[in-house]
Amino acid sequence: MTIRKARPVLLRLLLAADEPGAVRLARRLLEAGVGHERVLLDLVAPVLAYIGYLWQFNRLTVAHEHVASSVAERVVAAVRMHAGVSPHRRESVVIACPEGEWHTLPARLLAETLRLRGWPVTFVGVSLPATHLTVYLQQYRPAAVLLSVSLAVRLPQARRAVLASRRAGVPVLAGGAAFGRDGRRALRIGADAWAPGPPGAAAVLQDWPPPRVDDDLEHLADEEYSRLFEAIPELADSAMQALRYRYPPLHDYDRRQLEATMDDLRHILNFLAAAVYLDECTVFTDFITWLSGVLTTRGVPPSSVQPVLAHLQEVLHDRARTLRVLAAGQHALSAALNDSHTPPDL
Ligand code: B12
Incomplete structure (x- = not known):
């Protein structure tokens, strides 16, 4: 089955809360030679985005969205288990969502893609207040914080997370739907870099940290x-x-x-x-x-x-x-x- 043909199948399985079926579908694709990253980014991600449209256009309830996202989490976990890659890079990264941000799946997809590419990743998960982020970063000293934000309404909290990371001396790579289609909003909150997606993040991290741009954030x-x-x-x-x-x-x-x-x-x-x-x-x-x-x-x-x-x-x-x-x-x-x-x- 091609990835394209698998998308409507996965959509049906997610909405039917068929966790074993959805995991089986992903395994079948992997065993047929489809890459792990493709299953995450060309199958799971577009199906999730489509579920968002169905909710937006009133064809699905919030409960369906919850069901679908929890089954999708199991699929992502199964892809990771199947890959079994161990990190070969020395420096680690931390992936976090700012306070109030509940969309962890986009951050999860990013985390697993980077792991597949050999990065040691700590996934901090849902809605982390800025003060806790500073303390955590001071303790573990990663090379970068990857800040994932889905809702633009959380950008003020994302700015607080950027300041918190700076206090700990860790540069920030920002991404997620909240930042729009280019790096402008990310630079406006003082992030050190922006990337449109996980492959872009991996590319930016190859040459890390980026040169510091002087903030012009007086409006904040x-x-x-x-x-x-x-x-x-x-x-x-x-x-x-x-x-x-x-x-x-x-x-x-x-x-x-x-x-x-x-x-x-x-x-x-x-x-x-x-x-x-x-x-x-x-x-x-x-x-x-x-x-x-x-x-x-x-x-x-x-x-x-x-x-x-x-x-x-x-x-x-x-x-x-x-x-x-x-x-x-x-x-x-x-x-x-x-x-x-x-x-x-x-
Ligand atoms: C699942 C889901 C939920 C789940 C989240 C569960 C979870 N564990 O994540 C729950 C039910 C909690 C939820 C809640 C809400 N949601 Co919601 N949700 C979604 C949905 C359907 C999928 C999210 C997802 O996983 N997307 C998959 C990835 C592929 O998409 P992505 O965000 O673009 O991420 C990629 C890149 O941006 C990038 N990326 C992401 N982070 C980072 C970070 C870095 C550093 C880099 C470099 C790259 C990067 O990589 C990702 C992988 O390719 C989206 C639809 C959508 N279009 O995303 C709506 C969506 C995001 N939700 C929406 C809304 C409105 C809400 C609610 C306000 C109401 C509701 N529907 O319940 C609440 C708010 C909760 C909160 N306070 O945060 C809207 C937002 C619209 C807007 N105007 O902002 C969306 C777009 C649905 C829609 N089409 O209307 N949601």
């Missing part, structure tokens, strides 16, 4: 982010009030729908704050485009976000960076109203 030190972040609960309440006036269907919402709306408002504000923190509009505009799809496929018109953004523009009128991000958000929202909401091909 000002108060616009912290004032906004601290005001999120209050701003979410006032945005809800504004919606009551400006979005009449809200009057007919039941308790569950009102709670979901409140969650969305907090999500909007958290992404706004992360974009302001980085002074990077794309953090907010990417999120708004994504939210527009999530809402449409759940029967909520994305145009309902417009009055929320307008309200925030009114109440935050004296904050230049925040206003710039909100204006970009309005733009992205108008553009997204005509997007199609179907998953791409697997």
Whole structure:
């Protein structure tokens, strides 16, 4: 079976919680001579990304996503056992996710790829507060911290992890979906390097550490982010009030729908704050485009976000960076109203 043909099969097995079947499929491919790295990166990774689309477009529940990711973890573990490679490099690396980041599977795929290439890897796992990272690094002194971030809303915490690593004198290689398609966001939080994926990470590590680039991170030190972040609960309440006036269907919402709306408002504000923190509009505009799809496929018109953004523009009128991000958000929202909401091909 080719990797391409194996993808829909693995998708079915993950969603059916068929752990033995999924592990058998991976072993069959490995025994037929498909490389371990290919099974991880050309089979497991795209199937997981596809599961994300199915959730995004309301074809799967969060519970299905949980089931699929726990079976996928077993598949990754089986690939590792089958490979049985022992490290031949002297220097080790630590792979960590910043506080609040629960997506460990992308970091796991990175860890196993590097192990396959002979790196001794310590996988720290889920959501590590920055202070604990410093202590750990001081104790074990790895050559690099590989910081994996999936949600752009966690980039402020990723910055704290970068500072924590610096305190321990360990340079940081950053990666994961939160950083977007190039190294700009990674450099903005002060990482020493960025790579798009595990093979890229292995290439960057060949010539490690990279020359230190002088930080120009003054925007992170000002108060616009912290004032906004601290005001999120209050701003979410006032945005809800504004919606009551400006979005009449809200009057007919039941308790569950009102709670979901409140969650969305907090999500909007958290992404706004992360974009302001980085002074990077794309953090907010990417999120708004994504939210527009999530809402449409759940029967909520994305145009309902417009009055929320307008309200925030009114109440935050004296904050230049925040206003710039909100204006970009309005733009992205108008553009997204005509997007199609179907998953791409697997
Ligand atoms: C499984 C999953 C979960 C699981 C995670 C379980 C686990 N143990 O990891 C659970 C259920 C916990 C979860 C929760 C949530 N998730 Co989720 N999740 C996913 C899913 C389906 C797969 C993640 C994955 O493994 N991807 C596989 C790898 C291949 O993708 P990758 O991230 O691009 O990683 C590659 C590279 O980026 C790179 N890389 C990664 N890290 C690093 C680090 C370095 C240093 C380098 C160099 C490279 C590198 O290598 C990887 C391998 O090739 C994704 C879909 C997706 N597109 O990823 C959604 C997804 C990430 N989740 C999403 C969301 C919204 C959430 C929730 C907010 C709500 C929800 N759906 O439950 C929560 C938030 C939890 C939190 N606080 O962190 C969204 C995020 C959208 C956005 N706007 O940011 C996604 C994209 C789904 C979607 N299409 O909408 N999720």
